[in-house]
Amino acid sequence: MTLEAAVCAAFAADGPLARADVHFMPRQGQTDMAQAVARTIEQGGALVVEAGTGVGKTFAYLVPALLSGERVLLSTATKALQDQLFARDLPQLVQVLGMPVRTALLKGRGSYLCLHRMEAARQAMGVPETAVLRALARIEEWSRTTRTGDLAELPGLDERSPVIPWVTSTRENCVGSQCPRFRQCHVNLARREALAADVVVINHHLFFADLAVRESGMAELLPSVRVVVFDEAHQINETGVQFLGAQLTTGQLLDFARDLLGAGLQLARGLAPWNALAAECDRAARDLRLAVGRASNGAKLRWTGAVPDDVDADAWHTALQALQESLEHVQVALDTVSELAPDFVRLRERARELLAKLARFAGPCATDAVRWLDVGNPQLRIVESPLDIAQAMHERLLRLPSDSAASSTDAGSAEGDGKSWIFTSATLGGDAQLRWFTEPCGLTQAQILRVESPFDYARQASLYIPRGLPLPSDPGHSQALARWIAVAVRRLGGRTLVLTTTLKALRTMGDYLQDAFREGGVDVLLQGQWPKRRLMERFREGATQGRPGCVLVASASFWEGFDVPGKVLQLVVIDKLPFPPPGDPLVEARSQRLEQAGRSAFRDYALPEAAVALKQGAGRLIRRETDSGMLVIGDTRLLTMGYGQRLLSALPPMRRIQTEEESDAALDMLTRASTTDPNWP
Incomplete structure (x- = not known):
């Protein structure tokens, strides 16, 4: 056969x-x-x-x-x-x-417990607050029973926990076959x-x-x-593009300085000025961030010339030179102690790799690639990406x-x-x-x-675009849409997912909805207030065990991979069309390449990107043959612009709602016992 x-x-x-x-x-x-x-x-x-x-x-x-x-x-x-x-x-x-x-x-190795680093953390001088020490003790107890070392097995451990860098390894700090716990290594297993x-x-x-x-x-x-x-x-x-280019971050440099100090004081105290060397490297990393100046948190600075845009050339080159000298000083010190422990061999390799990245960023950007700075608070990320x-x-x-x-x-x-x-x-x-x-x-x-999907979208779902909303460019757009959502949520008793295209819109709409339901009746959840897993668990619980229904206001990762079948989710709201951000250096470089090839960046890049993202967001609504719900898109450009029909055609064939009265009726229908009701919709 x-x-x-x-x-x-x-x-x-x-x-x-x-x-x-x-x-x-x-x-x-x-x-x-x-x-x-x-x-x-x-x-x-x-x-x-x-x-x-x-x-x-x-x-x-x-x-x-x-x-x-x-x-x-x-x-x-x-x-x-x-x-x-x-x-x-x-x-x-x-x-x-x-x-x-x-x-x-x-x-990846960051998902597994590193026994060597866990033991080193226990003896380290710089382990921070008490909460980290408590988490470390809990991990040590679990380490005696786990076979896989997969941290996902440990209930209640937040993936953002500050203890994780202390008990996991990276490619940079792993000492490989020279590790004293190599035979028991969970990554190798x-x-x-x-x-x-x-x-x-x-x-x-x-x-x-x-x-x-x-x-x-x-x-x-x-x-x-x-x-x-x-x-x-x-x-x-x-x-793929995240890994196939090159990145240098101040976080990598600060981690290197911390590991250098820990290994030096533990394994070779008095053989080199470890405190001074680590402090010099730490200071050089922080000065590199300061050289960027007053660029706002989250800014992406283009780097098409000798230095990034809006960065003082003298300050930038001085900071890079200081960083190079600090790493060279570290290399000299590590050469004298490299035979004492494998930790020093790996630290020397890390110093060499960091210097190689510095040299790369001192030269021109690779062909068919783009370079920029991601400005964080307090971190800085230098990126070159295909x-x-x-x-x-x-x-x-x-x-x-x-x-x-x-x-x-x-x-x-x-x-x-x-x-x-x-x-x-x-x-x-x-x-x-x-x-x-x-x-x-x-x-x-x-x-x-x-x-094609087997779902009967015309029967199971409806699409509504409120005509009275301001354009997304209007400062009052997010609040106006939030007012509409609050009314709908009261009808449904929660059961709503609000997907935003920006963090600013998330905060504006989230604050409005939390104020609107401050007296109770509905739990308003905001991305970032809890770990993602906990937010999803609470939302899926819905109005059970005496708790109210939920509204979740989210962005980024909740546009996909969030699977909530049944009546717990029956209203999905997308605040505006998810076009790629025009100021993003990678977006700009891709657009320029298309234009240079005689193609339209808007038609061949921006529109398809928006269509795919819109379809992903809309896909949160109907997950089973028995589901029902309404999709609301708060962007009237779908009705007024020539490209609107192309974006609408990318969505599942949902029943179109034209008026506020029809939307009220559809929301009331969602409160009925089942979509098998012969009057649905």
């Missing part, structure tokens, strides 16, 4: 999936996708699949991957999705299909298990970090894998034919190793060739499949 035939049998009405789950229903779109994945696995090459919400894309790639008997690498967007795939979806299918498959989970497994689950950050530095264990793993699947693939370009990952994908991974060779090469085949590459997401573009995704990812010669 061919793999394609085996896949069809698995998804049949009397197949193993149906026998294992009474709620399983064959979906033509899911079967079509699974067959396409099976063909690609058998033939090799690259397949790009846009699978609408509800298709069941996870099983559509997992079933053929497992049935193929090939070694498989699965990469997804976040560590949370990794955990879900590894702990829930994979075990379920392995059991249902009866496959003797070994699976492994591999994350995870890598060994990955190398021995049939199916390995990683995340995009780990994949591209390794592609850049060849350090995480992927260098040994990838050559032995024949099937690679990227789920939530719409994120790989933006993830405009996309197309060249890296062609040269280092896919070895697909270039566009110029496409006419003489089979468009679906890969050259060289015969690997199969599957890229899938619910949102990959607005045109038939999915150019928004395929062009920057170097996949213009891949096979394309688009599978």
Whole structure:
């Protein structure tokens, strides 16, 4: 039996999936996708699949991957999705299909406890406040029972906790095989298990970090894998460019100074002026931030000339020279003690790497890249980034034919190793060739499949654009929209997600809604007030156990990956069209490249970016066949501008609401017991 035939049998009405789950229903779109994945696995090459919400894309790639008997690498967007795939979806299918498959989970080293650094932290002089000491004691107790060392196992540990840098390693500070706890190292254990497994689950950050530095264990793993699947693939370009360029941050320098002081005082006290050396490095890093001047927190300063824009040239060069001299002084001191401990060998390597980055940023920017400063408070980040990952994908991974060779090469085949590459997401573009995704990812010669969502959007959801709102450029826009939301929320008793395009809008609308519901009735949650996981848990609880319903006002990461099925979420509000920020240096460089090629930056870049982001945000509303809800977009440009129809066509085919009276009726309908009501909508 061919793999394609085996896949069809698995998804049949009397197949193993149906026998294992009474709620399983064959979906033509899911079967079509699974067959396409099976063909690609058998033939090799690259397949790009846009699978609408509800298709069941996870099983559509997992079933053929497992049935193929090939070694498989699965990469997804976040560590949370990794955990879900590894702990829930994979075990379920392995059991249902009866496959003797070994699976492994591999994350970046920052996700694992470092025993050596934990022990060093206990003895360090500079461990900060009492809360960190309490967390450290809790981690030490857990370390005696954990097998994996994955910090996600530790309940209640916030991923933003200040204790994490003290008990995890980075590529920069890991001492490698010279570590006294090398044999017990959790990172190495995870890598060994990955190398021995049939199916390995990683995340995009780990994949591209390794592609850049060849350090995480992927260098040994990838050559032995024949099937690679990227789920939530719409994120790989933006993830990839983070790692394929170069970055130097004042945080790296301050961490280096701290580690230098700790190792020097603990392992070589009196053999070098460690306090003075660390203080000099620390001061040079802070002076580099001061050299930027009064640039506001969050600003991105272009760097197209000898120095970044709006930065005094003398102050900048003086700060860089001082930083270079401080690192050279550290190198001299470390040369005298490097044989005493592996910590000093690694510190010397880190000093050399930091000096190499300084030298890179002293020279011109690389071709087809862009350079800028990210100004934080108090941090500063110097960045040089490629405009996309197309060249890296062609040269280092896919070895697909270039566009110029496409006419003489089979468009679906890969050259060289015969690997199969599957890229899938619910949102990959607005045109038939999915150019928004395929062009920057170097996949213009891949096979394309688009599978529509099985949801009945015209019945389950409605779309409303309030006509009376000010334009988004009006200072009163956010507050006017917040007033509309407050009225709607009172009707629904919560059940609302507000997605903003800026942090300023988040604060304005969040403050208004918190004031409006200060007397109770609804819990207003704001991104940033709690860890993301806790916000999601509280929102999903809804109006249960005597607690009121919720409104969540959020930005950034909540536009995607936030899955809340059922009546807990029935109103999604998007404040305005999510065009890419025009002042962003990377956005500007991409736009300029298109214009220089004779294309329209607005039509070919800004509009597709907005369409994909809008579709991602709208996708939070309907997650199951039984869900119902309303999507509200507070941007009248959808109705008045020529491009509005193009953006509307990117959204699911929801029922359009035209008037305030119709929107009131639709909100009242959402309070009914079920969308199976014969009068819905």
